[in-house]
Every structure is written in C-alpha cells, then in structure tokens.
Amino acid sequence: MNSLDDISSFLRNELSESAFNYEELDAELGLTVGTIVRILDAAGDYSVMQLMVVLDQFDLELDIFSKDALLWMKDGPHGPAPESTVKTKVQIAVERTRAQSASPKEG
Incomplete structure (x- = not known):
C-alpha cells in the first residue's frame, strides 16, 4: 500500500460485511468522534497510533x-x-x- 487511499480501500473491503455504529466504536476505542470515518474514507490525515488502534480492534496488523x-x-x-x-x-x-x-483473401 502506498497511500491513505490504499489503506482506506483495504479497510473498507475488510469491514464491508460488518455493520458498526462508528461514533460508538470511536468512543469505545477512545478516539475522537469521526476518526474511523476519516480513516475509511481517506478524508483526512490521522495518526499512526489511531490507525494501530483501529487495526487492533479488527485483529489486523501493520508491518513495515x-x-x-x-x-x-x-x-x-x-x-x-x-x-x-x-x-x-x-x-x-x-x-x-x-x-x-x-x-x-483468395478470390
């Protein structure tokens, strides 16, 4: 993955079959309201720590x-x-x- 769009697309695909209330999930994870939506929509920057919290919630991991x-x-x-x-x-x-x-053509 080379961009925030790539990360967002991957996460949207991974979570596409799950229904979540993103505001409640933000609160449960201790994130600012709207963080998960920003990550999934590639609508703005977010910290690596915020990304790691979301990945951990969905049993995913980031390796470099x-x-x-x-x-x-x-x-x-x-x-x-x-x-x-x-x-x-x-x-x-x-x-x-x-x-x-x-x-x-033969003719």
Missing part, C-alpha cells in the same frame, strides 16, 4: 518492510515467475482468427 524484502516476498528468491509458455484454447483461437483475417 524494506522495499527489497517486500519485492523478495512478492516475487520469491529467484525473481518473478516467467510467463507461461502454454497457451489456453482461447489464446489459440484468437491467434488463429487474427492470422486468418491478416492473410490475403
């Missing part, structure tokens, strides 16, 4: 990694996997159709 470590986790120790050389039936059909439409 170096860019190299994150790349290694995403791609694996040998880099990204090579593209598959096996074609799907759809890819074969599309290529065949393109080849037929590109070839000169």
Whole structure:
C-alpha cells in the first residue's frame, strides 16, 4: 500500500460485511468522534497510533518492510515467475482468427 487511499480501500473491503455504529466504536476505542470515518474514507490525515488502534480492534496488523524484502516476498528468491509458455484454447483461437483475417483473401 502506498497511500491513505490504499489503506482506506483495504479497510473498507475488510469491514464491508460488518455493520458498526462508528461514533460508538470511536468512543469505545477512545478516539475522537469521526476518526474511523476519516480513516475509511481517506478524508483526512490521522495518526499512526489511531490507525494501530483501529487495526487492533479488527485483529489486523501493520508491518513495515524494506522495499527489497517486500519485492523478495512478492516475487520469491529467484525473481518473478516467467510467463507461461502454454497457451489456453482461447489464446489459440484468437491467434488463429487474427492470422486468418491478416492473410490475403483468395478470390
């Protein structure tokens, strides 16, 4: 995640099936009224501490990694996997159709 919008989108997706009264939840967590709504809407800045309180409430955690470590986790120790050389039936059909439409018409 690279922005407050990314964090907000992730949290909205995670909490989309839960119904909460956000003002009551703010009070329960000791946050200023409107904090959770600001976090979920990416409508303003909030402190890391406020974010950590909200994440903890929903059994989520924030971890920070170096860019190299994150790349290694995403791609694996040998880099990204090579593209598959096996074609799907759809890819074969599309290529065949393109080849037929590109070839000169016999007439």
